[in-house]
Amino acid sequence: MSKAIEVEDLVKVYRNGTRAVDGISFSVDEKEIFGFLGPNGAGKSTTIKTLVGLIRATSGTLRLRGVDIHRHPGEIKRQTGYASQETAVDDRLTGWENITLQGHYYHLPSKEIAQRSEEVLKIFDIYERRKDLADSYSGGMLKRIDIALALIHRPAVLFLDEPTLGLDVQTRTMIWSYIDKLRKEYGMTIFITTHYMEEADALCDRVAIIDHGRIQALDRPGVLKQQIGGDIITVRFSASNDGAIPALIEAIQGLTNIKEVGPAQDGIYRIIAVRNGDQLIPKIVELGEQHAVATESIRLRRPSLDDVYLKFTGREMRDEEGSREKIGKNRRTQRRLNR
Amino acid sequence: MTIFSDIWYVAKRELIKFTRARVRFAVNLIQPLIWLGLMGNMMKGMTNAPGIGKMLGTGNYLAFMTPGIIVMTVLFAGAFGGISIVWDRRIGYLEKLMAAPIARGSIAFGKMLSTMLQVGTQVVVVMIIATILGVHIVTGLPGCVVILLIAMVFSLILSGFSLSVSATMKTMETLMALVNLVTLPLMFASSALFPLKVMPGWLAAVAKFNPVTYAVRPMRELTLYGWNWAKMAPSLGIVVGLAIVFLLIAQFTFQRATTE
Numbered sequence: 041m042s043k044a045i046e047v048e049d050l051v052k053v054y055r056n057g058t059r060a061v062d063g064i065s066f067s068v069d070e071k072e073i074f075g076f077l078g079p080n081g082a083g084k085s086t087t088i089k090t091l092v093g094l095i096r097a098t099s100g101t102l103r104l105r106g107v108d109i110h111r112h113p114g115e116i117k118r119q120t121g122y123a124s125q126e127t128a129v130d131d132r133l134t135g136w137e138n139i140t141l142q143g144h145y146y147h148l149p150s151k152e153i154a155q156r157s158e159e160v161l162k163i164f165d166i167y168e169r170r171k172d173l174a175d176s177y178s179g180g181m182l183k184r185i186d187i188a189l190a191l192i193h194r195p196a197v198l199f200l201d202e203p204t205l206g207l208d209v210q211t212r213t214m215i216w217s218y219i220d221k222l223r224k225e226y227g228m229t230i231f232i233t234t235h236y237m238e239e240a241d242a243l244c245d246r247v248a249i250i251d252h253g254r255i256q257a258l259d260r261p262g263v264l265k266q267q268i269g270g271d272i273i274t275v276r277f278s279a280s281n282d283g284a285i286p287a288l289i290e291a292i293q294g295l296t297n298i299k300e301v302g303p304a305q306d307g308i309y310r311i312i313a314v315r316n317g318d319q320l321i322p323k324i325v326e327l328g329e330q331h332a333v334a335t336e337s338i339r340l341r342r343p344s345l346d347d348v349y350l351k352f353t354g355r356e357m358r359d360e361e362g363s364r365e366k367i368g369k370n371r372r373t374q375r376r377l378n379r
Numbered sequence: 380m381t382i383f384s385d386i387w388y389v390a391k392r393e394l395i396k397f398t399r400a401r402v403r404f405a406v407n408l409i410q411p412l413i414w415l416g417l418m419g420n421m422m423k424g425m426t427n428a429p430g431i432g433k434m435l436g437t438g439n440y441l442a443f444m445t446p447g448i449i450v451m452t453v454l455f456a457g458a459f460g461g462i463s464i465v466w467d468r469r470i471g472y473l474e475k476l477m478a479a480p481i482a483r484g485s486i487a488f489g490k491m492l493s494t495m496l497q498v499g500t501q502v503v504v505v506m507i508i509a510t511i512l513g514v515h516i517v518t519g520l521p522g523c524v525v526i527l528l529i530a531m532v533f534s535l536i537l538s539g540f541s542l543s544v545s546a547t548m549k550t551m552e553t554l555m556a557l558v559n560l561v562t563l564p565l566m567f568a569s570s571a572l573f574p575l576k577v578m579p580g581w582l583a584a585v586a587k588f589n590p591v592t593y594a595v596r597p598m599r600e601l602t603l604y605g606w607n608w609a610k611m612a613p614s615l616g617i618v619v620g621l622a623i624v625f626l627l628i629a630q631f632t633f634q635r636a637t638t639e
């Protein structure tokens with residue numbers, strides 16, 4: 041059986057010379073939820089846009105359910121649904137107008153459009169509000185209807201580009217439950233990009249970590265986390281003597297079961313243990329005392345995708361405040377235009 | 380042919396919003412009223428002087444002005460016809476359209492069609508107001524229909540221009556500035572408000588290269604004199620020709636601007 045998505049050596053260089061995607065290969069199985077995890081500018085949107093036929097790949101082979109994307113763009117468009125990171129809902133139309141127009145863009149007969157619109161709006165709990173202008177919808181509702189729009193033609197593969205960008209934590213969790221529902225009810229293949237670690241962890245069967253246009257790691261979230269090691273100990277030291285802490289770090293590296301020791305941020309050190317992190321804690325504190333270093337705080341936790349991300353990109357992930365601002369700005373402009 | 384339905388649904392979206400924007404519609408109504416009322420009154424004294432009436436070709440300055448106001452309406456509404464593209468690009472709607480299997484060309488054509496229909500309703504309003512104010516269009520209802528058609532075809536020149544510019548623009552402010560820069564001179568350097576005969580020589584010369592002049596000319600012929608096809612043909616040819624040219628330019632620039 042053919043894969044839902046097959047990508048081989050995809051490269052995309054924009055006209056201005058930006059090498060947004062730099063030779064990536066992966067494949068997605070039917071009915072899989074596959075995540076692309078990476079910071080802003082990693083090349084996530086670019087990859088999605090080549091897959092839905094919005095931009096042309098510079099080189100590489102792209103197949104969707106065995107069909108070549110460049111050779112049969114029309115066929116591809118009918119099989120894919122796409123919700124962009126911008127939440128492209130027309131605020132000055134009602135929910136119902138938005139979705140029925142979408143149905144017409146996909147050349148569905150009017151009767152079918154009415155039926156399906158009702159169906160998808162009900163799935164996303166917007167049916168009751170269908171006659172209101174989208175202008176009056178909350179951010180979460182806008183995102184929900186945006187995803188609903190992408191489903192009107194019953195695509196086999198759904199592409200969601202940062203579906204929870206700029207939403208608050210509760211709304212984000214709610215969107216996840218809807219996405220999960222889609223998989224359960226339709227058995228749909230879903231390709232999702234995100235820069236929220238918890239999102240990839242909660243939703244995806246497999247995750248690719250992408251940075252600088254390259255895939256840095258690809259596997260099931262659990263496997264990726266295992267690669268990190270058994271336990272992570274974060275600890276804050278304080279010492280009056282400058283040389284004391286480096287000496288202590290060296291000593292800690294000499295303990296058994298230690299995989300890696302390094303500074304994380306703000307004077308906090310991250311110690312990765314192969315196993316039995318709990319038994320290491322007293323030893324670390326004791327070593328500290330021997331080196332005249334006080335242990336201010338110490339914490340043990342299981343590795344998260346955050347740690348995986350840090351390992352493969354060398355960066356911490358943070359929520360993007362800038363993007364939220366951009367959404368706000370867009371909505372403000374839109375409101376201004378209504379008058 | 381799905382392209383026709385594609386064009387229609389792209390246009391329909393704009394038309395729904397057009398009918399919903401009540402304030403804008405009211406402004407569209409009031410604007411020609413002000414122009415006709417104000418200009419009509421201002422010029423009354425002037426047209427009472429014997430020589431002027433002869434120059435205008437009518438004793439009724441309002442009748443002379445009506446085609447001018449119609450063209451002006453088309454000029455402004457048409458020049459903003461592409462602005463929705465800037466917006467659509469901004470909110471990502473353009474991508475949404477392009478991710479759908481609609482014919483690529485239908486986006487630009489759909490926008491132009493919607494502008495054309497919006498302009499059409501505005502022109503009908505102007506003609507009704509003019510009639511109420513006592514303007515008699517000598518060719519009657521058939522003449523009105525032809526005037527409407529000319530206005531709609533003329534709108535393609537402007538919306539085509541507007542779309543071509545908008546396709547490459549990132550902000551609306553730039554487009555608005557550009558539209559103002561272009562429309563006002565087009566308006567005044569034409570025979571829309573004053574006959575070429577009363578213009579300074581250089582301005583009249585400029586007006587001869589202004590498409591607005593050629594849109595006004597047949598409309599004025601139909602309003603003031605009657606069915607003189609032979610006299611109208613060159614102007615009509617120019618308007619239709621330019622409309623086709625701008626239709627193609629818009630299509631071409633739009634395709635280019637949206638291909639990456």
Ligand SMILES: Nc1ncnc2c1ncn2[C@@H]1O[C@H](COP(=O)(O)OP(=O)(O)O)[C@@H](O)[C@H]1O
Pocket residue numbers: 054055056058059060078079080081082083084085086087639
């Ligand atoms: N249309 C474009 N033209 C030129 N460069 C672009 C364009 N779109 C994105 N880029 C650049 O390509 C890189 C990857 O962008 P993108 O795929 O949007 O990343 P992500 O979605 O992961 O944030 C960035 O450096 C971005 O600035």
Ligand SMILES: [Mg+2]
Pocket residue numbers: 081084085086125201202
């Ligand atoms: Mg992106």
